[in-house]
Amino acid sequence: MSGDGDMTDFDLPIDRHSTGSVKWNRYAGRDILPLWVADMDFRCPPAVLAALHRRIAHGVLGYGEPSAGLLDAVTGYLRASYGWSPPPEALVWLPGLVVGLNLACRAVGAPGDAVISATPVYPPFLAAPRLAERTLARVPLRQAADGWRWDFEALERALTPRTRLLLLCHPHNPVGRAWTPEELRQLLAIARRHDLLICSDEIHGDLILEPGRRHVPLALIDPAFAERILTLMAPSKTWNLPGLGCSFAVIPDPALRRRFRREMAGLVPPVNVLGLTAAEAAYRDDGRWRADLLAYLRGNRALLRDWFGDSRRLRWICPEATYLAWIDARAIDPVDPLPAFEALGVGLSDGRDFGCPGFVRLNFGCRRALLAQALERLAPLR
Known part of the structure; x- marks a missing residue:
């Protein structure tokens, strides 16, 4: 069901052949x-399709930028869904979450420094450090009978004085774990001891399948550490909009945000107007x-x-x-x-x-x- 009162039939066959899929x-x-x-x-x-139809009917598809309405929709959604109220200026708009992963690796540390992450993991986590001239340390997750777990001892052993950034997938792709607050607190304790920044990919945060469970943004676990966290989000997975290329980073620390934007300069294009339109409609849907x-x-x-x-x-x-x-x-x-x-x-x-x-x-x-x-x-x- 949508805000427009129309029922979505998820059993409906849709032919995606010959659509450039x-x-x-x-x-x-x-x-x-x-x-x-x-x-x-x-x-x-x-509601998203209706907003896109209205935008197309307007007839002009020029350069766009995030509107006040979009910022209000996103900040309102974060507040209502998670009790999280980052300031609007902390949001940096991106044409894709993978772009954000690559920018994070460039904005933290210097060439030759190290980035650490847990495997198995979404493939861009493995590629982004190398593309940023960083080394990658991989820490395998432990496969237990009741689910995949962090090996916190192995994580600490893998850290070196040149490790600057932890890439976190939260919830985790591909193993499907929704990390608990206690697990996240342990990660933050390690990050604090070793002076790490964390880039938290939370694109699947609105797809929690366990009844009664709720996504908790990493930045809310320990407010004192929040300025050392760069959170990546997007409407693309939840509302099935990946082809429209719209995501955002939440970067509370102004200095980190400036470094992040500096890495964008001349390389990262703005989000297209249809992506912005769809994002606002998605975050406003009921x-x-x-x-x-x-x-x-x-x-x-x-x-x-x-x-x-x-x-x-x-x-x-x-x-x-x-x-x-x-x-x-x-x-x-x-x-x-x-x-x-x-x-x-x-x-x-x-x-x-x-x-x-x-x-x-x-x-x-x-x-x-x-x-x-x-x-x-x-x-x-x-």
């Missing part, structure tokens, strides 16, 4: 269902569409839980957040199991890209009938 073009002309990149197959909320989406994703997650419960060779830990399933397929192939899935007509993300050979990632942000079809195809691997 990165997701669907990967296997064009092949009978392979694409369940890889984090791009849902659902229509945007009606929340019913997102509630319906979360209910649908929980249904898809339940389907996966039942399917994996009967599997002898494929293992997973049920995600607490995101619409992504991280699958241990080392029993199929300890290095590269992806071809076995593609041979059965299902295209997933390769775990090696996340720093974890032998795993694959499945995007269940799709019609339930399509997900069921994919699982039927994968039956020989169970």
